[in-house]
Amino acid sequence: MxxxxxxxHFDYNAPQSLEAGLLALRKSPGAAIIAGGTDLLPSWRGGxxxxxxxxxxxxxxxSYIKAEVNRVRIGAYTTHSxxxxxxxxxxxxxxxxxxxxQIAAPPIRNRGTLGGNLVNASPAADxxxxxxAYDAELVLVKDGSQRVVPLDKFFIGxxxxxxxxxxxxxxxxxxxxxxxTASKFIKMGNRRAMAIAVASVAVRISLGKAxxxxxxxxxxxxxxxxxxxxxxxxxxxxxxKLSEDVISAAAYMAQGEVAPISDIRAxxxxxxxxxxxxxxxxxxxxxxxxKERMTGE
Amino acid sequence: xxxxxxxxxxxxxxxxxxxKPHRTLLNVLREDLDLISVKEGCSQGDCGACxxxxxxxxxxxCLVLAPQAQGSEIITLEGLAQNGELHPLQKxxxxxxxxxxxxxxxxxxxSCYALLLHNPVPTPDxxxxxxxxxxxxxxxxxxxxxxxMAAVAS
Numbered sequence: 240m241x242x243x244x245x246x247x248h249f250d251y252n253a254p255q256s257l258e259a260g261l262l263a264l265r266k267s268p269g270a271a272i273i274a275g276g277t278d279l280l281p282s283w284r285g286g287x288x289x290x291x292x293x294x295x296x297x298x299x300x301x302s303y304i305k306a307e308v309n310r311v312r313i314g315a316y317t318t319h320s321x322x323x324x325x326x327x328x329x330x331x332x333x334x335x336x337x338x339x340x341q342i343a344a345p346p347i348r349n350r351g352t353l354g355g356n357l358v359n360a361s362p363a364a365d366x367x368x369x370x371x372a373y374d375a376e377l378v379l380v381k382d383g384s385q386r387v388v389p390l391d392k393f394f395i396g397x398x399x400x401x402x403x404x405x406x407x408x409x410x411x412x413x414x415x416x417x418x419x420t421a422s423k424f425i426k427m428g429n430r431r432a433m434a435i436a437v438a439s440v441a442v443r444i445s446l447g448k449a450x451x452x453x454x455x456x457x458x459x460x461x462x463x464x465x466x467x468x469x470x471x472x473x474x475x476x477x478x479x480k481l482s483e484d485v486i487s488a489a490a491y492m493a494q495g496e497v498a499p500i501s502d503i504r505a506x507x508x509x510x511x512x513x514x515x516x517x518x519x520x521x522x523x524x525x526x527x528x529x530k531e532r533m534t535g536e
Numbered sequence: 537x538x539x540x541x542x543x544x545x546x547x548x549x550x551x552x553x554x555x556k557p558h559r560t561l562l563n564v565l566r567e568d569l570d571l572i573s574v575k576e577g578c579s580q581g582d583c584g585a586c587x588x589x590x591x592x593x594x595x596x597x598c599l600v601l602a603p604q605a606q607g608s609e610i611i612t613l614e615g616l617a618q619n620g621e622l623h624p625l626q627k628x629x630x631x632x633x634x635x636x637x638x639x640x641x642x643x644x645x646x647s648c649y650a651l652l653l654h655n656p657v658p659t660p661d662x663x664x665x666x667x668x669x670x671x672x673x674x675x676x677x678x679x680x681x682x683x684x685m686a687a688v689a690s
Contacts, residue, residue: 251540251557251603276599280560281580293557295604320593344669345647347581349593350600432668433582 249283253295257409260296261382265405267292272407274316275350277343278359301354301409304328313411315354319366320345322353332413334369334424334441341365341426343433354408357393360400360465361435367394367466368441369424371458373413379406387412391458394465417445417453419532421525425517426460429504436461437505440517444481444525450533452476457489457518462497462510469493472518481526490519544608546571547615555602562586562597564605565612573613573642577671584670587643587650588612594650596669613642616649624687625649634683636674644670648684657688 249271254260264270269291273279282288301316304325311327319339322328328336342348342356342365356366357377367390375390379402390411393400402408416422422443428434439460447453455476457469472493479485499510543552546569553568565571565588577585579598586597589611616623625648628634635641644667651658651666658666663684664677672680 247558248556249558250538251601253603253606273601273604276601276604277581277596280599280601284579293601295601297604343581344584345650345666346584346587346594346596346669347599349590350595432665 249290250292251295252292253298255298257296257299257380258382260294260299261380261405261407263292263294264407265382267294268404270294270404272296272358274352274355275318275347277347277351278355296407302352310412310414313353313413315352315357315408315410317353319348319351319353319356322366323348331415332369332373332422334372334422334443335366335413337424338365338369338426338439338441341424341428341431353411357390357411358400358402358408360394360396360398362397362463362465363436363439363461364466365426365436365439365460368439368458368460369422370411370413371466371468372422372441372443372456373416374456376412377408378410378412379403380409381406385409391468396464416443419447419529420445420454421528421532423521423524423528425521425524427513427517435504438462438499438510438513438517440514440521442518442521442525444476444522444529446481446529450480452479452481455489457493457522459493459497459514459518462499462514464498467497469496469514469518471496476522481522481529483523486519486522486526489522490515493518540603542602542606544605544610546610547612553602557601557603559602560598561588561590561595561600561602561605561610564602565597565610571612571614575639575642577639577643581669582671583640584643584647584667585640587646587670589646589650589653592650592653594647594666594669611646611649613645616645623649624690625652625684628683628687628690629680632679632683632686634676634679636676640670640672640674644672644680648680648687651684652688658684660685 271290273293301314303314322339424441426439443456445454455473472489494515499507565574575585577583581596
């Protein structure tokens with residue numbers, strides 16, 4: 240069944256219309272979607288996937304970052320390099336381009352895409368924590384229909400998502416944040432470049448008029464089978480003022496919400512400890528930014 | 537599997553190559569067009585030995601499927617010298633002894649060339665970022681950064 244022939248060869252199709260591409264996807268059970276190819280080709284060479292056809296949606300205008308009244312829409316074929324330099328993203332969603340900037344190295348960032356990073360469903364996917372912190376939603380399209388899925392429901396396990404084989408992740412929605420919001424991303428890796436995260440964290444904090452926390456998001460990478468939110472730590476922050484004690488308590492609580500493994504990059508004990516450190520650091524950085532902004536105005 | 541006709545621009549000239557679609561840009565450049573500066577190292581995007589310029593940006597040619605390069609504009613190390621004269625980056629790599637075994641050199645030169653296309657006056661930190669996806673097993677990084685900064689200054 241799994242002959243060398245089927246493993247080493249595949250056809251390539253770059254459809255000129257979304258309809259044609261989605262139809263090809265539905266009719267070809269052995270098809271894989273290719274975007275930047277930075278994960279697909281190593282997986283194929285490593286014998287992890289055996290596509291008979293790869294479908295490239297590159298002609299279909301899925302590379303864009305644009306604002307609407309309530310949200311920003313990012314096409315799934317947008318590269319990490321494009322997100323890094325987007326003024327819209329650095330202005331309103333800075334944790335996302337910051338995460339993109341820390342992915343691998345320029346040749347990978349020039350090809351790797353947002354859609355690929357999410358659909359691959361690595362627990363260490365760098366764009367996942369910031370997008371979770373921003374309450375991003377994903378648009379999944381297939382021949383004849385589409386659905387919108389919140390990112391924090393999308394991941395099922397390592398390499399597993401809600402996306403069905405006949406579906407294409409077409410774009411990502413990010414709602415604009417409350418006016419008084421700060422967001423941060425910190426990645427801890429064994430090197431500064433070309434490193435898969437040992438642990439990563441993205442936080443988003445929105446303050447109300449009395450400087451109380453209106454909304455809090457804490458999203459973590461590489462410390463569970465999927466990127467996750469530390470919901471109990473988030474709840475602890477809501478309604479409170481961002482004192483150092485409250486921040487420390489939230490960071491401690493976040494550590495109890497993760498389920499890391501030991502691997503070649505770090506032990507589970509170290510990862511758990513780093514969750515507390517990184518959550519605290521990122522919340523303190525968010526607090527500093529919010530304070531500076533208040534005194535600046 | 538059927539071959540496809542890949543037509544693209546390589547170092548300023550239009551080329552057409554019949555290739556099976558599962559082959560990579562690296563395979564086509566190196567094996568079909570004899571551009572042997574393009575080296576295969578890790579085949580995973582970790583080492584940068586295969587870096588070329590695709591439509592103005594550095595890419596790992598081992599991670600680009602040949603059909604994905606349809607209509608693109610590729611520059612390899614062979615395209616840097618003009619009218620028999622080496623590019624300033626190449627001259628400074630020689631002057632500053634910025635290579636030892638030389639295997640990583642074409643990829644590193646292309647990463648640096650891509651940097652200068654977008655950022656003609658980079659800082660040393662920006663040079664480090666530009667070559668962060670290029671491994672030099674002789675670990676000659678400091679001489680490489682010196683060479684790029686010297687080329688910028690010239």
